[in-house]
Amino acid sequence: MQASGISLRRLIDKWLGSNLAAPARITRLRRSLTCRGGCVRVDVARSSGPVSMFFFRHDDGCWCVFPPSLRLG
Template sequence: MNNYCVSLRSLVDKWLAPTLSMPARVTQVGRVLATHGRFVRLEGRTSTGPLTIVFFRHDDGSWSVFPPVPASPAMCGRLFVN
């Protein structure tokens, strides 16, 4: 498990570097239907033009630009002895 939890605020500062003249704003908040995970879409401006980034929340509480991998079905290997 990842013990280093990345906050959404630190990722926004890293990727969009908002300032008073070029702020970042939330354009959409929602859930991914397949994984029921949360996502936030942010829009900002850079020197080259507008930039939109979607951040996904992972099970450990961290945020990333990559969506979490959905859990796949698994079989239990436990032996039952009478």
């Protein structure tokens, strides 16, 4: 999946929709092995119930819904 150049805002709109009745709550998570480049959790309220998604920033600067691969050694 080529996501280069897609902003976090556009990626959130793509996955969760841009016509949200309530604003999304974005929480930056602490850096760890999985979130070394950056990681945010996005929470939105839907009529069917709350939805949360994680977005990961990769070494090339793009945001994705999957974490970057670990480089060991």
